[in-house]
Amino acid sequence: LDTTKTTGTALITGASSGIGAVYARQLAERGWGLVLVARRGDRLEQLAAALRDEHGVTVQTLTADLSQASDLTRVAARAVDVDLLVNNAGINGYGPFAQTEADLLTQVLAVNVTALTVLTRAAVPGMLTRGRGAVISVASLLAFAGSLPPDPLPHRAVYGGTKGYVVTFTRTLAAELAGSPVSVQVVCPGLTATEFHLTRGDLPVPGEEKVHDDGGMPPEDVVEASLSALRDGETMCVPGLEDPAAVEA
Numbered sequence: 411l412d413t414t415k416t417t418g419t420a421l422i423t424g425a426s427s428g429i430g431a432v433y434a435r436q437l438a439e440r441g442w443g444l445v446l447v448a449r450r451g452d453r454l455e456q457l458a459a460a461l462r463d464e465h466g467v468t469v470q471t472l473t474a475d476l477s478q479a480s481d482l483t484r485v486a487a488r489a490v491d492v493d494l495l496v497n498n499a500g501i502n503g504y505g506p507f508a509q510t511e512a513d514l515l516t517q518v519l520a521v522n523v524t525a526l527t528v529l530t531r532a533a534v535p536g537m538l539t540r541g542r543g544a545v546i547s548v549a550s551l552l553a554f555a556g557s558l559p560p561d562p563l564p565h566r567a568v569y570g571g572t573k574g575y576v577v578t579f580t581r582t583l584a585a586e587l588a589g590s591p592v593s594v595q596v597v598c599p600g601l602t603a604t605e606f607h608l609t610r611g612d613l614p615v616p617g618e619e620k621v622h623d624d625g626g627m628p629p630e631d632v633v634e635a636s637l638s639a640l641r642d643g644e645t646m647c648v649p650g651l652e653d654p655a656a657v658e659a
């Protein structure tokens with residue numbers, strides 16, 4: 411799907427900050443209508459107003475907590491007729507595994523795995539019927555747990571596991587949808603300069619109090635890499651990786 415040549419409606423989860431807000435901006439610049447989803451409705455409204463003003467596009471906001479079944483059902487109902495679904499919302503829940511609260515584990519799985527799967531299931535049938543569409547899902551380099559740098563990092567077993575799911579889910583679905591008008595992509599960013607590392611779970615990670623102060627890749631670079639890989643029909647996108655063949659090994 412070439413987002414510079416085709417427009418339609420894109421539903422973006424986690425659009426209130428970071429990578430999701432950048433997807434919203436870059437798609438609005440290309441003339442896409444948007445449905446923005448996150449819990450912080452005030453942030454969504456501010457972004458929506460700016461994008462309507464600057465680009466004259468239609469922007470709807472859906473304030474929703476994707477870890478709550480009733481909210482997820484409401485968002486899934488809206489996803490049935492979108493042309494592009496961006497499964498970007500994610501939480502990290504980092505912390506020593508043996509001390510992580512069950513509640514936090516459940517939330518990480520609900521947002522990073524269940525919501526992404528349910529929304530994809532909601533969106534794909536309509537895309538197949540209408541003869542076009544794409545699903546982008548944001549995983550992480552941590553999905554590869556050492557088969558690509560970085561080495562598996564402690565205190566991320568659940569988070570890394572959810573992102574491993576996103577990679578396998580997408581690659582397997584891509585095989586099923588090959589030859590159909592619907593494409594799926596998984597994006598695996600490394601450290602990216604967003605609020606993500608400020609909002610980690612409530613357990614401090616020993617020795618990492620300052621580790622993320624060095625920034626990371628600008629989220630704009632992640633989104634540019636993703637949208638150009640989508641145009642080229644690539645299922646796997648690792649922003650900044652010089653040799654994409656390394657991921658296929």
Ligand code: NDP
Pocket residue numbers: 423424425426427428429430447448449450451474475476477498499500501521548549550551598599600601602603604605606607609626
């Ligand atoms: P942010 O924290 O800025 O963005 C996360 C987004 O997810 C926010 O918009 C947040 O909105 C939303 N979100 C979180 N929980 C929920 C929920 N329960 N219901 C609805 N929305 C929710 O970080 P990033 O932009 O960095 O993260 C985006 C994606 O990129 C995530 O999937 C993350 O795992 C992935 N990633 C990030 C990396 C990094 O270094 N930053 C590296 C690799 C991958 P709100 O709080 O308003 O609900």
